[in-house]
Amino acid sequence: MRHLFVMDPLSRIDVRGDSTYVTMREATDRGHGVWMATPDQLYAQSGRARVWATPVTVTAAPPHFHLREPLDLSTAEFDVVWMRKDPPFDLGYIFTTYLLDMAGTLVVNHPAGLKLFNEKIWCQVQFSHLQPPTLLTNRLDQVRGFAEEHRRIVLKPWDGNGGRGVVVTEAGDKNLGALVELLTREGRDHLIAQRYLPAAPEGDKRILLFDGRPVAAILRVPGATDHRANMHVGARALATELSEADKRICDEIGPALREHGQCFVGIDVIDGWLTEINVTSPTGLQQANRLYNRRLEAELMDCVTAKREEKSQ
Numbered sequence: 001m002r003h004l005f006v007m008d009p010l011s012r013i014d015v016r017g018d019s020t021y022v023t024m025r026e027a028t029d030r031g032h033g034v035w036m037a038t039p040d041q042l043y044a045q046s047g048r049a050r051v052w053a054t055p056v057t058v059t060a061a062p063p064h065f066h067l068r069e070p071l072d073l074s075t076a077e078f079d080v081v082w083m084r085k086d087p088p089f090d091l092g093y094i095f096t097t098y099l100l101d102m103a104g105t106l107v108v109n110h111p112a113g114l115k116l117f118n119e120k121i122w123c124q125v126q127f128s129h130l131q132p133p134t135l136l137t138n139r140l141d142q143v144r145g146f147a148e149e150h151r152r153i154v155l156k157p158w159d160g161n162g163g164r165g166v167v168v169t170e171a172g173d174k175n176l177g178a179l180v181e182l183l184t185r186e187g188r189d190h191l192i193a194q195r196y197l198p199a200a201p202e203g204d205k206r207i208l209l210f211d212g213r214p215v216a217a218i219l220r221v222p223g224a225t226d227h228r229a230n231m232h233v234g235a236r237a238l239a240t241e242l243s244e245a246d247k248r249i250c251d252e253i254g255p256a257l258r259e260h261g262q263c264f265v266g267i268d269v270i271d272g273w274l275t276e277i278n279v280t281s282p283t284g285l286q287q288a289n290r291l292y293n294r295r296l297e298a299e300l301m302d303c304v305t306a307k308r309e310e311k312s313q
């Protein structure tokens with residue numbers, strides 16, 4: 001098989017925790033061909049996407065990536081294109097999904113779904129009953145009203161990731177006006193206000209789903225100095241199991257993920273409440289591998305290989 005990974009520059013990859021790195025290594029170990037490109041190396045001509053792709057061999061030992069000369073190739077020459085560019089989900093990201101609409105091959109995750117599903121807002125569109133009460137607004141008076149109703153709330157930028165800009169606040173907080181100004185850029189953007197879940201200090205569960213089926217979960221517990229359960233602000237990853245509520249969430253969203261070609265997804269669940277459906281380059285493979293002595297990249301590769309075979313039939 002031939003794989004193209006569309007991703008951030010290799011210099012940004014931390015091999016100790018990165019899910020793309022272990023997936024590329026798995027492909028190399030299977031004797032598959034592996035190429036990489038950054039989004040700006042994609043282009044399209046007469047309705048067909050092409051790419052300046054760099055062949056790469058990926059190893060466990062440093063320097064980890066062994067590059068050869070880039071080639072100008074049709075994306076249709078690859079069996080799979082992996083869209084693994086990290087957020088932000090900005091206009092550049094969306095433009096890349098337009099180019100990938102012309103890939104002429106299997107794209108993981110499917111670019112139409114990437115455009116359609118905003119990670120924090122998709123839950124509201126189709127599954128709002130699985131989420132804590134949530135308000136999308138750019139108006140301070142509405143945020144104040146929401147805080148009065150729910151007492152303790154969180155505010156988040158609608159396009160954030162990695163915990164960026166997520167704050168806890170409450171009714172009567174004299175910082176509320178300033179917080180809303182900052183998060184909405186004085187009303188130009190919307191923010192997300194959500195009822196605070198009191199179980200958040202006990203952890204935020206990241207559940208990994210391959211082709212709509214849950215395969216592993218880790219519980220991220222916030223560190224002592226930050227309320228957020230994101231790994232790069234100091235959360236620890238612990239072993240955990242799926243509760244009945246978690247399973248119901250997966251059962252409900254799984255078919256939609258499958259239908260829209262979202263093969264590799266990580267959802268965030270706090271105390272049985274869905275907060276996010278991460279479809280743009282989710283992480284967690286290496287953390288789960290360590291906790292459960294698994295090789296999830298191999299399971300993911302099997303899953304994507306089966307998809308590829310389904311597609312070519």
Ligand SMILES: Nc1ncnc2c1ncn2[C@@H]1O[C@H](COP(=O)(O)OP(=O)(O)O)[C@@H](O)[C@H]1O
Pocket residue numbers: 132154156160161162163164166194195196197198200204222227228229230268270275276
């Ligand atoms: N409704 C909530 N109640 C309590 N804490 C929350 C809530 N939503 C988010 N958090 C906290 O903020 C962190 C980041 O929020 P999240 O919505 O997952 O955004 P991000 O995409 O930035 O990870 C979570 O891991 C959790 O610790």
Ligand SMILES: [Mg+2]
Pocket residue numbers: 162163268276
């Ligand atoms: Mg999150």
